[in-house]
Amino acid sequence: MSTDPMQPSRHVVGRGILGGVMLFALWEGLARGLDLPSYVLPAVSEILARIWTSRVDLLQAAGYTMGEALLGYALGACVGIGLALAITLVPALRRVIVPAAMAVNSVPVVAFSPLILLWFGMGMTSKIVMVAVAVSFTMFVSSLAGFDRVDQKSVDLLRSFGASRAGILWRLRLPTALPMILSGMRLSTVRSLIVAIVTEMLGAYGGLGWVIYQAVVVIDFVQVWAAIFIASVISLSFFGLVSLVERRVVFWR
Template sequence: MEHKLSLERIVMPIASLLLVFAIWQAAVIVFAFPPYILPRPLDILYNMVTRFHIFWNAALVTFWQVIAGFVAGSIAGVALALVMSLAPRLERTAMPVVVLINCVPPMAFIPLALIWFGLGPNSKIAMAALAVVFPVLYNCLAGLKRVDEGSVNLLRSFGANPLTVLWKLRLPAALPLLVTGLRIGMTRSTIAVIVTEMVGAYSGLGQIIYRSTALLEYLDVWSAVFAASIGSLVLYALLTALDSRLVWWK
């Protein structure tokens, strides 16, 4: 039964993607869309294959920055959530500042990131970390707080200190919401890196999209978008696998 369910989780998404591509291909042929408006998926895939090394190298640049920023932002978000859960006064003091910063779209900080960290990878990693830290912080903190107080009092009655309660009770209870925050953060991290690359970078998928748009090379634009989508799906699948491992009781 479990094998059947895991097979369905793999087959159904692939079948859905193939159906979308088939409808797309048929619509372009039937309605005769100009290639610069909507190219055929087969043409995009052919362009990706024939120029594989270009998109592969660009994807490597983009996604190592995505992963680095995601890891940095996740660590910062979890650390802040843990500290705030142990120090409620600090949470009441710091949370208005956190909310104020989060009210500003992360993309608004791109010019500052480029000025402070330059056109290299540091600015992309910083923007990815900024995009990740808030959803991870909010979800982790909410998970840490949703523990039943009766369970907390029971552990304390056996002599557990706040750190023991945090490790034995609050963290396991927070895992489902934490993984949800990580999934959201991964998506935001990818968007932040690609948009930052479009504004200023030496390489990466975002830079290919920017240059190809300026040169009207529509197949390269779509190929870079496809490469970014494939990379995001792979990272999302890894987080889903992590979810099933960590939150096995679901």
């Protein structure tokens, strides 16, 4: 019997790869067998061929989008965790921060795009801000839920030994909240890339969203699918990397 802790993950990855291969084979068969036009559903082989011929432009666009997503992700994670920490250390802030966060999140993030583009311009800054807004709420909710999971009896015990709020946070609340924080970081990976691409489609100087927008304008749907494939690979890789970090850090789960 194997004792390798990574064995279940390898099985999951293997099943995922097998499922992807079967899906692409079915896709290729339907597109070729039904002789579907490219604007309806291009064959996988046609999309892969376009990725290869346009690899320079697509990789450049992917790097642009990844930069926006990663910087916005890091900024949003810091803001969300920071707000949760502030509430934990100063409980009176909960009545101010939580309603404000809920009010902002009640509006779709895309609705803020025109204002963000107006304030920060068409460059990378506006996309970074949009991603940060989207990620910060997810991180805030997950972090706050993690900090609130602490047993009050344990808090009272540490206080009886003279522990300060900062000491309780470091020794008790943070270790308890770590699984929830990392889960929020994992869930935010996909959201960060989606928001970056959608915002690029509304106005940008580069990126996968801009490539998709330009391809739609000239009715080049194979190029659209090529950009979508690249975005999917980036998203899955980012998700898998954060999941790996989560398994390494929160090894007891």
